[in-house]
Ligand SMILES: Nc1nc2c(c(=O)[nH]1)N[C@H]1C(S)=C(S)[C@@H](COP(=O)(O)OP(=O)(O)OC[C@H]3O[C@@H](n4cnc5c(=O)[nH]c(N)nc54)[C@H](O)[C@@H]3O)O[C@H]1N2
């Protein structure tokens with residue numbers, strides 16, 4: 001018995017929480033948001049630092065909010081503050097006064113730490129020292145930076161092939177750090193650069209590249225203020241992109257209509273009170289959505305087809321009056337095949353499929369007909385399905401029919417998650433780099449980069465699980481908890497010889513580790529980064545392709561922290577042979593030099609150092625924005641996509657895993673989901689009242705959830721049932737608690753994005 005290693009919890013610990021349920025809210029923000037923001041800031045930070053720090057968030061001379069990727073206005077910033085409740089929570093979490101020191105690690109074994117919740121782990125504070133978990137050891141111990149770098153270099157050099165190493169990136173990494181990180185991986189010899197985007201907007205990237213020739217959205221913030229109609233599909237902006245609500249509010253003031261498509265009535269999509277306009281606190285909230293289409297999970301294609309079917313019938317009667325025929329003729333391909341397929345659809349059954357009355361769909365279609373400029377926004381409710389790529393292709397079809405892309409006030413708007421996830425991809429964090437990009441790297445740095453593709457997130461998990469990858473390095477993130485199939489991913493990481501995490505906060509990925517493990521703590525967004533005796537700034541790209549500076553002003557959480565670029569350089573110097581064309585010390589000494597190199601490699605960054613210093617930064621080139629579709633044919637493409645099928649068994653439900661109002665991905669800010677009326681716990685499953693009655697369940701019951709795929713049963717225990725306004729046969733749980741149920745192979749076709757919004761699940765009462 002003595003030799004049995006202590007048990008490590010890969011899943012958040014299972015406990016029966018004292019959950020309280022209240023009615024869901026029908027409006028977001030307002031005074032309660034200000035109160036919540038203040039509570040988090042005051043509780044976490046030194047009081048004297050709160051105001052000076054918050055005065056720098058999203059300001060021209062300040063730092064980019066570490067929350068989501070929603071853009072700031074181009075030319076002005078509000079003196080009252082350019083942040084929302086959840087931005088404040090993100091900053092409080094990062095600028096906390098609490099610390100995770102070597103003394104903390106001395107107190108607990110890794111197994112003991114893994115018995116605590118993610119909430120507890122995160123709330124311990126900022127990591128202060130590089131830490132080593134030596135082979136066979138139970139506790140992390142301090143290690144010097146140089147020893148840590150030597151260890152990594154030595155292990156990387158000992159691999160049989162560079163493809164046995166994985167270099168993961170989360171989306172908070174700056175452009176400068178991301179560029180150096182991909183350069184390190186490629187100079188070392190691998191394209192194994194999976195990132196959080198693989199689990200996020202990869203489906204958008206794939207679909208948009210194929211259809212309109214650029215894997216990014218086409219709209220600017222200003223387009224919201226001159227559009228006629230906005231769709232918000234599969235997105236919960238009140239929680240995840242709160243400042244988007246002010247853009248929607250202004251759009252409405254300017255006459256736009258808004259249609260929301262979502263299985264849940266999300267508070268932020270219903271009503272909004274601008275938290276920074278005191279006059280708004282006393283008045284009624286702005287109604288955001290004019291038409292709420294509460295469809296079942298993954299019925300978006302059915303809905304879009306139904307709407308387009310109505311358009312087609314009207315176009316048949318009034319040729320050239322409904323569709324933008326001139327645009328279609330000049331700019332698109334695939335129209336005839338698309339129309340032939342649309343004609344075959346059955347309107348009645350499409351409406352029935354998406355649970356809507358025919359007249360409601362016709363109303364939506366009439367608004368589409370009347371609108372000359374349409375914007376469609378979407379996020380994870382669209383991308384995280386087996387048919388995620390098809391979902392977006394169908395969205396593009398609708399825009400193309402109306403010629404609603406490539407002109408002001410119209411276009412595609414995939415709303416990005418992490419604050420620099422889009423920039424990281426622009427910098428080359430991608431497992432499938434273009435040859436021309438690699439050619440430029442080879443020439444500029446005199447290196448020999450690999451030309452075969454690397455692995456994405458799902459493939460990386462499998463490589464490690466099957467023993468074909470031995471070293472896992474993460475630039476931020478929480479790979480274990482963010483990934484699907486938690487127990488399988490845990491085995492994958494535990495199979496590695498070495499796991500390395502560059503992190504700001506303690507998380508479960510540090511505890512479910514390789515044979516040897518390192519935690520390398522880094523400087524965060526809000527903090528000063530002094531190199532070569534000078535305060536440096538970094539740059540980031542927001543969801544609308546604006547690149548701008550970010551400069552923190554706080555003292556770093558510990559004198560022992562290094563910046564992400566410095567950590568990458570440290571690893572590079574012990575791993576790579578000396579190379580006069582790649583002087584890591586010089587690059588780290590002055591980030592302007594990193595930007596000079598980026599300019600040589602990444603298109604659209606001419607005069608980077610000069611342009612990034614302009615107020616508000618600069619826009620990257622975007623063909624689709626101007627109607628230039630850089631596909632192979634030079635045209636935008638209509639696509640024929642099938643209706644998704646799920647074939648639920650009688651006792652199965654379709655589960656979506658969503659975010660509560662009190663989390664940023666795997667970072668748990670608190671235990672409440674205020675807008676949905678769920679307090680003091682996260683192990684909940686939202687179910688339709690009729691389904692509950694049919695299953696013989698009632699609110700407050702505790703159930704186990706299980707998924708059954710390919711002969712394998714995966715179980716997530718102990719969830720409290722909540723009777724909720726959700727379509728029948730659909731259920732919702734929070735991520736990451738339910739990730740254990742998502743099979744690693746359940747993923748979107750073409751993008752490999754885990755289908756964590758449509759998992760077939762059974763619900764069973766727990767035995768007492
Ligand atoms: N505060 C906070 N902000 C965040 C994050 C966070 O965790 N917390 N995460 C960041 C990241 S990385 C990302 S990617 C974004 C995520 O932002 P969102 O995509 O808004 O996040 P989710 O909670 O996953 O919500 C998905 C929404 O889609 C709906 N939905 C689910 N399935 C379907 C479907 O089949 N069809 C339709 N039409 N709707 C569906 C759900 O009801 C929910 O409202 O937010 C970013 N911002």
Ligand SMILES: Nc1nc2c(c(=O)[nH]1)N[C@H]1C(S)=C(S)[C@@H](COP(=O)(O)OP(=O)(O)OC[C@H]3O[C@@H](n4cnc5c(=O)[nH]c(N)nc54)[C@H](O)[C@@H]3O)O[C@H]1N2
Nearest residue numbers: 170200476477478482502503504505507657665666735756
């Ligand atoms: N079931 C399910 N799974 C999902 C999703 C879902 O909707 N459902 N969403 C997916 C999505 S959209 C995403 S983007 C992924 C997120 O996946 P990740 O990006 O891997 O996860 P995060 O929780 O955002 O990472 C949090 C950790 O990042 C570290 N960190 C924070 N700031 C910094 C920094 O400035 N530098 C460094 N180096 N580290 C930092 C902290 O240590 C923190 O613990 O999860 C995916 N997983």
Ligand code: SF4
Nearest residue numbers: 065067083084087243
């Ligand atoms: S909307 Fe996003 S980027 Fe803006 S302040 Fe809120 S969390 Fe930060």
Ligand SMILES: [Mo]
Nearest residue numbers: 200201417418
């Ligand atoms: Mo994301």
